[in-house]
Amino acid sequence: MTMPPENILEINGLTKHFATGKSLLPGIGRSVKAVDGVSFTVRKGETLAIVGESGCGKSTLARLILRLIDPTGGTVRFHGQDIASVRERDMRPLRARMQMIFQDPFASLNPRMTVGEILTEPMRVHKLGSRREQRERMAELLELVGLSARHADRYPHEFSGGQRQRIGIARALAAGPELVIGDEPVSALDVSVQAQVINLLEDLKQRLGLTLVIISHDLAVVRHMSDRVGVMYLGKMVELADTNALFTAPRHPYTQALMSAVPLPDPMARANRQLLEGDVPSPLNPPSGCRFHTRCPHVRDRCRTEEPVMGPNAEDHGVACHFWREIEAPPRPDAAARPISAVYARRRALYMERRALQEEAPAL
Amino acid sequence: MAPSPILARASARSDANTNPALAAPVAEIRDLQVGFRTDEGGFNVLDGVSFTVRTGRTLCLVGESGCGKSVTALSIMGLLAPNAIVGHGEILLDGTNLLDLSRKELNERRGDRMAMIFQEPMTSLNPVLTIGDQIVEGIRRHRPVGRAEAERHAVEMLKRVRIPAPEQRMGDYPHQLSGGMRQRVMIAMALANDPRLLIADEPTTALDVTIQAQILDLIKTLQDETGTAVLLITHDLGVVAEVGDDVAVMYAGRIVEQASVTDLFADPQHPYTLGLLSSIPRLDSEIGRLPTIRGSVPAPADMPSGCRFSTRCPFADDHCRTEEPPLADLSPGHAVACWKAPLEVRAA
Numbered sequence: 001m002t003m004p005p006e007n008i009l010e011i012n013g014l015t016k017h018f019a020t021g022k023s024l025l026p027g028i029g030r031s032v033k034a035v036d037g038v039s040f041t042v043r044k045g046e047t048l049a050i051v052g053e054s055g056c057g058k059s060t061l062a063r064l065i066l067r068l069i070d071p072t073g074g075t076v077r078f079h080g081q082d083i084a085s086v087r088e089r090d091m092r093p094l095r096a097r098m099q100m101i102f103q104d105p106f107a108s109l110n111p112r113m114t115v116g117e118i119l120t121e122p123m124r125v126h127k128l129g130s131r132r133e134q135r136e137r138m139a140e141l142l143e144l145v146g147l148s149a150r151h152a153d154r155y156p157h158e159f160s161g162g163q164r165q166r167i168g169i170a171r172a173l174a175a176g177p178e179l180v181i182g183d184e185p186v187s188a189l190d191v192s193v194q195a196q197v198i199n200l201l202e203d204l205k206q207r208l209g210l211t212l213v214i215i216s217h218d219l220a221v222v223r224h225m226s227d228r229v230g231v232m233y234l235g236k237m238v239e240l241a242d243t244n245a246l247f248t249a250p251r252h253p254y255t256q257a258l259m260s261a262v263p264l265p266d267p268m269a270r271a272n273r274q275l276l277e278g279d280v281p282s283p284l285n286p287p288s289g290c291r292f293h294t295r296c297p298h299v300r301d302r303c304r305t306e307e308p309v310m311g312p313n314a315e316d317h318g319v320a321c322h323f324w325r326e327i328e329a330p331p332r333p334d335a336a337a338r339p340i341s342a343v344y345a346r347r348r349a350l351y352m353e354r355r356a357l358q359e360e361a362p363a364l
Numbered sequence: 365m366a367p368s369p370i371l372a373r374a375s376a377r378s379d380a381n382t383n384p385a386l387a388a389p390v391a392e393i394r395d396l397q398v399g400f401r402t403d404e405g406g407f408n409v410l411d412g413v414s415f416t417v418r419t420g421r422t423l424c425l426v427g428e429s430g431c432g433k434s435v436t437a438l439s440i441m442g443l444l445a446p447n448a449i450v451g452h453g454e455i456l457l458d459g460t461n462l463l464d465l466s467r468k469e470l471n472e473r474r475g476d477r478m479a480m481i482f483q484e485p486m487t488s489l490n491p492v493l494t495i496g497d498q499i500v501e502g503i504r505r506h507r508p509v510g511r512a513e514a515e516r517h518a519v520e521m522l523k524r525v526r527i528p529a530p531e532q533r534m535g536d537y538p539h540q541l542s543g544g545m546r547q548r549v550m551i552a553m554a555l556a557n558d559p560r561l562l563i564a565d566e567p568t569t570a571l572d573v574t575i576q577a578q579i580l581d582l583i584k585t586l587q588d589e590t591g592t593a594v595l596l597i598t599h600d601l602g603v604v605a606e607v608g609d610d611v612a613v614m615y616a617g618r619i620v621e622q623a624s625v626t627d628l629f630a631d632p633q634h635p636y637t638l639g640l641l642s643s644i645p646r647l648d649s650e651i652g653r654l655p656t657i658r659g660s661v662p663a664p665a666d667m668p669s670g671c672r673f674s675t676r677c678p679f680a681d682d683h684c685r686t687e688e689p690p691l692a693d694l695s696p697g698h699a700v701a702c703w704k705a706p707l708e709v710r711a712a
Binding site: 190192199220259264267269276279343344348 | 545
């Protein structure tokens with residue numbers, strides 16, 4: 001018997017319009033519809049990824065969830081409580097329970113604070129524990145993210161990018177959150193360091209029972225880290241599904257095109273890609289009907305006038321496309337995947353075997 | 365599409381891709397050493413780098429931040445910062461050592477026989493000139509043609525990089541274009557004088573993935589049409605697999621492995637290459653926990669002796685830590701700088 005999953009977040013019709021420019025008549029100014037009627041839930045203990053290209057509204061969505069900005073419309077419920085209607089003063093205890101990891105570990109740490117101060121600040125703000133307890137917790141946090149207590153008196157500039165991202169993660173964990181939102185948490189890191197940080201986030205999620213929302217443009221990272229994925233285009237959610245279903249049977253033409261565009265690290269997989277024409281239209285003046293219709297290879301008249309709604313089952317595998325049942329799916333990445341060569345497989349096994357021994361040995 | 369008449373050098377499609385032996389070397393980098401002088405002393409960011417870029421072929425230089433791939437590109441273009449010192453080495457473009465040339469002679473070649481496109485087109489285009497003026501300037505700097513003819517050629521170039529309504533776009537300023545369109549303009553400028561060598565430094569890193577696919581496809585198509593040799597600098601092994609013919613893997617200022625793209629992915633030899641390849645999450649399959657490479661790249665000021673990867677390498681022994689392994693052929697066309705290669709023989 002499995003219990004139905006408990007929802008930690010319920011997002012309904014969430015909308016954010018930013019006013020741009022000035023109009024002589026109040027209320028008639030143009031606005032960017034950054035997030036436009038997005039609904040989904042986040043289940044306790046899962047990793048949900050939101051994926052999309054620049055300007056799709058994914059970072060705005062992250063900020064709305066934490067109420068770092070106020071929505072134009074719709075609701076965000078955290079454990080059933082609508083955070084948009086909570087007074088600013090009452091937001092603070094809620095913020096301790098939901099924290100954020102930022103993309104740029106260079107810009108998101110105060111250069112004039114020591115690592116110890118950076119990590120104890122959230123505990124001071126949220127009045128958690130005595131000073132001594134805060135110091136102890138700070139040392140624990142450093143160990144937890146693979147650094148050590150002796151790093152507490154150093155400044156951010158003394159660390160590499162990967163280490164700084166570990167500090168950013170430790171800070172997000174300092175107040176003991178249930179929900180952590182990562183806005184492109186590994187995008188600024190080199191591949192070898194990126195893998196370390198991905199593993200760290202997965203370990204921490206397990207150990208601390210966290211719920212993660214990962215905002216990312218990198219489909220491979222998303223496939224690796226998440227249980228479910230939502231795909232956004234121009235402020236709308238166009239598809240939402242279990243990770244495996246999404247990557248093996250993408251339904252929305254945009255999801256299909258996005259996957260087809262990612263270059264795979266296998267020269268034998270070079271394929272005639274389905275290239276999308278043109279650029280993403282401006283969110284100031286999004287296309288009528290389905291917002292993807294200007295670039296969709298399967299566009300029909302209905303798409304230009306009628307906006308598709310998320311169906312058939314938004315909780316299971318939802319897709320916002322009138323014709324998804326009729327579209328012939330292009331070859332999927334999985335279908336093109338070939339096993340790595342025998343010699344590479346043997347050397348990789350050897351590498352991982354030695355790598356494990358290296359991990360047991362003390363660091364140089 | 366017919367090349368416009370002012371292209372002095374006829375651009376025949378080369379057979380290079382089908383038969384690498386036919387491909388003539390365009391740029392040869394030999395044992396290049398480049399250092400920087402700073403307040404903390406001097407150190408080498410390139411230490412004996414050698415490779416050849418051939419007609420009609422794309423060589424990818426791949427590596428992580430700080431490995432020296434961009435410094436390599438800037439050395440070739442003669443665009444190094446004033447505190448950089450070329451210790452030794454040669455940079456041959458069609459047999460001429462660029463390091464021996466005067467500033468004037470180098471200027472004649474830049475934007476003409478060799479051209480470069482950068483990661484961020486917004487910072488490499490002049491914001492106060494129309495894109496038409498910028499392309500025309502580049503053409504007239506190297507070709508004895510009048511303004512009208514240069515403008516015709518500029519429109520032709522914009523057409524070739526698939527910019528819609530090129531005549532109208534000529535009067536646009538860079539800020540009026542999207543990121544993908546700006547990168548197309550950069551490519552049009554770079555190819556306007558039909559260069560022998562095109563250097564592309566992370567040309568799609570700042571772009572969205574659907575736009576990246578368009579730009580990579582465009583570079584490949586234009587290369588097929590013109591036979592330009594391309595040096596593509598990237599951190600993305602997916603991009604290497606997608607567009608490269610040959611590849612050199614760089615680590616801490618040295619080339620650690622060099623091979624055809626097919627060989628590198630089927631038969632990776634260097635432990636660093638193995639670590640890199642294994643640590644990328646895959647779009648096309650589930651791989652469980654990601655293998656990693658220990659630690660991070662040492663700072664240029666405290667490079668280890670011997671093999672520079674030895675501090676992170678799970679196979680390293682005392683020999684590796686004291687003596688630098690040479691980049692040596694393991695099989696024809698596949699060179700590795702590792703005492704332990706092939707690993708299944710020497711490290712099992």
